[in-house]
Amino acid sequence: MARAGRRVLIREAHSSIGGAVASAELTLPGFIHDRGSAIHPLGVGSPFFRSLPLENYGLRWVYSPAPLAHPLDDGTAVVLERSVAATAANLGIDGQAYRRLMMPLVRFWELLIDATLRPLWPPPLWPLQRPLTLACFGLLALIPARLLAEQYFRSERARALFAGLAGHSVLPLETLASASFGLILGMLGHAVGWPFPQGGAQRLSNALAAHAQKLHSTIVTDVPVHNLRELPPARALLLDLTPRQMLSLTGAQLPDGYRQALGRYRYGPGAFKIDWALDGPIPWRAAACRRAATVHLGGTMAEIASAERAVGRGGHPSQPYVLLSQPSLFDPSRAPAGKHTVWAYCHVPNGSTVDMTAQIEAQIERFAPGFAGRILARSVSGPAELERWNANLIGGDVGGGAQNLAQIIARPTLRPGPYRTPVAGMYICSSSTPPGGGVHGMCGHLAALAALHDGY
DSSP states (O other): OTTTTOOOEEEOSSSSSSTTSOEEOOSSTTOOEESSOOOOHHHHHSHHHHTOOGGGGTOOEEOOSEEEEEEOTTSOEEEEOSSHHHHHHTSGGGHHHHHHHHHHHHHTHHHHHHHHSSOOSSOOOOOSSSHHHHHHHHHHHTSOHHHHHHHHOOSHHHHHHHHHHHGGGOSOTTSTTHHHHHHHHHHHHHHTOOOEETTOTHHHHHHHHHHHHHTTOEEEOSOOOSSGGGSOOOSOEEEOOOHHHHHHHHGGGSOHHHHHHHHTOOOOOEEEEEEEEESSOOOOSSGGGGGEEEEEEOOSHHHHHHHHHHHHTTOOOSSOOEEEEOGGGTOGGGSSTTOEEEEEEEEEOTTOOOOOHHHHHHHHHHHSTTGGGGEEEEEEEOHHHHHHHOTTSGGGOTTSSOOSHHHHHSSSSSOSSTTBOSSTTEEEOSTTSTTOSSSOOHHHHHHHHHHHHTTO
16 A cells, blocks of 8 residues: 555554564563574565565575474475485485476475465465466365375375475365365475574564554554544544454444354364473474474374364364474574574464463474473463464464455455445455464455455
8 A cells, every 4th residue: 555655544552563473572581482483485485475564674584404304203304405316315105296296396396485375265266377287286286285295195204204395274174175284385385494483483574563663654553443433534444353353343334244154153172382492492203303393293194184173073082183383493693693483383263262282292202302490480370371462363373264265255254345345445354264373464455455446
């Protein structure tokens, strides 16, 4: 909006800008932790971020030698390398199958990302460029992750790697379209890596804010909004809110039919997150885990599938699938000399009150004996704590709503323009709109384009 010459006022409830892209000293002085998102492949891969000169505002991306490691009980780890060939070389009998699956995606990654980070309803008019590539990707993306892994791969190593990637969907791996997350994240790992901002995720938010201010936008913090009548007059209003908050904030301004549609919107499982200050690096049994900023802990595909299925049914797995980030191995600014910060979470039912600390730490200890002895302090955030910190994380849902096939298509409702509300000049631009959760900037970008198209 600002680039189009509009005067923009950004009101933020918190004292700092950026929502869940934030960092702070959560445990001990000098230990910088990412409060929400940590690893940002879409931060360098999405068309919106590719269009911004954020490096001019001090943003520096850190790349670990390998994007991802997935340890196994035999003391080894499956590693997603930047090179497809190098990854395939370590997959034994599945090397050729991995090449066959990933090489076409990586070759056309920009086309695929630009196409998938868009609304799927109404059905897009596919560009004439590479229609067969887009169609093949679309068919693969619709498959349940477990079925795709079983069809393509014969070894537990390759299947475990893909299951860990697909687990980011926060869906049971038997669910339609769960494979799409594994394909996209694997593709991005090879094409652009899985980097993170030097000094903490807040640096990304700060760079965005600085760029907005250079475009003469005004940012005001510490101003929560409880009713739209509190806002100054504006030609257009873009609300970074989920449906439940929209219903609460807008009162009777929205027509009954639209309100009922928003009321049917479903939130996904929550997250149970822990940040640790450590006296040294995690003592991984598999040395390859020390090369990756991201580590997936869950063992075999069957174990990961079982854990995510349990969460989908409202349960709490005894051996959860754990996503872990260890940025201080590659960014010394995150912790005092010789010390380290680690971030990890598992999925839990929405709004869960169960403490999963012991289960998460047991999964780390399983692959890194001696981990517990290096803990100096921990900060625990269950679903309720996450929502208190950031009101958009309803019940601990970090994706703005369930990302099953129905809500990928109808997000937040089944409308030709998902960002438009029935109220003229009012738009919704949160991760409850296409393309959904993730640090990619596309929800706000596409909502702004809709408003500009409508003449605002």
